[in-house]
Every structure is written in structure tokens, then in C-alpha cells.
Amino acid sequence: MLPKNLPFLLLLFGFPAFVMAQNKPANYETKIIAHFKQQSFPDSGLSKENLYRDPMGRKLKVTISNKYIEFDTAQIILKNPYFSEKYEEAEEEKTVVKNFPKSYSVIYDNRLVSLFENGSFACFKLENFDPDQELANKLNTKKFRYHWIINGQLAGLAGKTIYVWNNNDWIKLKSKFPLKNRPILFEDDFYIVYSDCSGEWGGTAYFFQKSTGKTFFTESTCTNTVAKDENGYTLLANLGHGNGFVRIKAIPDPTKLTLAALDKIGQPVNGEALGYRDKSKGFEIKLDQWGFQVFSTFKYHGSTLYIVNLAELTFIAEINNERIELVNPLFFDGLYSHEPVTTTYAEYTLVNLDFYGIGLDREVALLLIKGNKIIKIDWNEYHKH
Secondary structure (H helix, E strand, O other): OOOOOHHHHHHHHOOOOOOEEEOOOOOHHHHHHHHHHHHOOOOOOOEOOEOOOOOOOOOOEEEEOOOOOOOEEEEEEEOOOOOOHHHHOOOOHHHHHHHOOOEEEEEEOOEEEEEOOOOOEEEEEOOOOOEOHHHHHHHOOOOOOEEEEEOOEEEEEEOOEEEEEOOOOEEEOOOOOOOOOOOOOEEOOOEEEEEEEOHHHOEEEEEEEOOOOOEEEEEOOOEEEEEEEOOEEEEEEEEOOOOOEEEEEEEOOHHHOEEOOHHHOOOOEOOEOHHHHOOOOOOEEEEEEEOOEEEEEEEEOOEEEEEEEEOOEEEEEEEEOOEEEEEEEEEEEOOOOOOOEEEEEOOEEEEEEEOHHHHOOOEEEEEEEEOOEEEEEEEOOOOOO
């Protein structure tokens, strides 16, 4: 039987019938306080103004904000159209994960475009998540190994050649491009920003300068979001090792960072990430905290919001130095990702989520943010992680 409020849900989200809606719970503050108490001690005296007592005695302040931000949230499942039972039933872990996308999904022409193990694309219309088989048929004239959005165009690696889609055919990319099997974190007219991550051994953010082919680098363990404003570039880095670690680094001019030798990019130095060899003063640390994680940051009506993971709960918050103010409980669960990537496409923000225990380093889910609507998309089945 269909839910009585189905017409309302379809009108609200424009999503198909398997969407599950979640609006502001009337007692959400009580539930949040109860959750944090459960993570410490039931009689710990935690309150709205004091949600978290740091076991290390630091000054970290976690509160429920008085400025609750209403987000309409939903969850859906998209099926890999090339789903293979032989992968699903395999004993080898690296074979099982092949039902997940080969590279992180992108948004192109108001479609979610994903690449799967057979080298073929699947395309889904963002307004209702119906498959766009017509576009997929046009794209699938080659077998691809990876894909990106480059200069606003859909691009894919086939064999050893990168092609871009000109809305009619695949043509060879003529410009310089630094990647083969990593996602783009950010691109503008001047730079392509990407990164590598070696976990507790560090991570590196790279600024590939389009005009010269030079690459500048800095430590960033491990970059998940890059933003740009009139003051330059901002890197959000996150690591789950230990109790979690977060760093926000501002870079006014990437050419003031250390120049990378081409044969050193992506290579460790004495067991550590190359990023630690950046001895420049071309950056400013805006936030440097441990004990929690931040998977993403995005703009909302002029505010900078963060997707925070703390005490086995993932929520949306504002961060001001040592103060975390929870503004929305998101899905009220422990949503987790090891190496997420956030990309902004005009009115959409897309957060690619991996989870090692489900798909190793492959994308197993996504968050799609548009205005005050957030939808979690799981591949093939619902993943509670």
C-alpha cells in the first residue's frame, strides 16, 4: 500500500515513489541530547548548551544551535543497470565491489552520470532519477576506465586517451590534464586541484596550473572539499585515524606553495606524503582540531555549513574555532565515509561517499544537495553506515 502522503512527497521532492521523507522531528533536541549522553554517561549532565564532554579535557564546545535550519531529507536506492551476480556472489572482496561505480559520479546536463565495471555509463535525470537511456546509448560508444567533468564537459579515459563529449561525439582532449585515476576536487580557469591520501602517513593537495603545466603542492590530510572566494582557495581536510582530525587551510596564491617535480607527484618521501615537504609560507591554517571529523562543507543562504561526524552521529553544523553548533541532525545516524569528495555544480552540491567496509575505495553512496533539500542515494541497496 502506498503511503497516504505520497502525493505530497512527490510534489515536495520530485523524486520517485521509493523516496522516504524525513522532516524535522518534534523532539529532535531531546533525541540529540539522549544520543550524546549514551555516548558518554546517562547522568553526565549534558545539555543543549553542552552536548559533548571531551575526554581529553580540551575546550571543544558542542551545542545545539538556536538557529535550526530546516532541510527536507530523503533517501533512495539506484540500481547499477549492469549489475552482475558473478560479482555479487564472488568470494574475493575486490571482485564483490565491482558492482559499484569505477570512478566517482559527476553531474552533467542535469544528469547524474556514473561509470561502471563494464566501461559503460549510466545516466539518471536529476528531477526524478529516471534512467536516461538515450544519453547513455550516445555515450557508450567506447569502453571507459575513468571519468570527470573537465572545463564543463563530460570527459572519459578510454585506453590511454582522454576524450571529451561535445554533445554529439567523443573528441580527444587537447589541453594538458594531470590525472588518470583520481577525481578532480576543484577546477577553475587557472587550476585543476586534486589530491592523494596515505592516511596516517599524510596527504597532499596539488594545484595543476593550466597555463604552464606546473604543479604546486601542500600538505592536506586528506582533502575532501576545495572552495574559492575573493581571498583565494580554501582546503578542507579530514582524517579518521585515531579520534579524527580536521584542518582548514587558506591559500591566497597557489604559486606561493612549493613547486613539485613531475616525477615526485604522488610519491612518498621517506614513508611520508610529499605534502610534508611544502616548507612555504603560502597558506594560513584556519582550523586545526582533532577528536571529530568533517566530511564536507557547502554554502547555504550565505552561511558556511559543515557535515560533521562526532560521537557516532553525523550532522550539519556551523563551526567557529572551538565551537561546533548543530543546526540539523541530517539523517540522525552515523553516516560515514573514508575519502569523500564534494563538488559544486551550479545549483547542486554533490558529495561522493565511499566506505571501505562495503566497497573499498569505490563510491557506494552520494549526497545530493539543492537548496534546502538533501537526498542520499545508495547504490544497489540501502547502506546504513
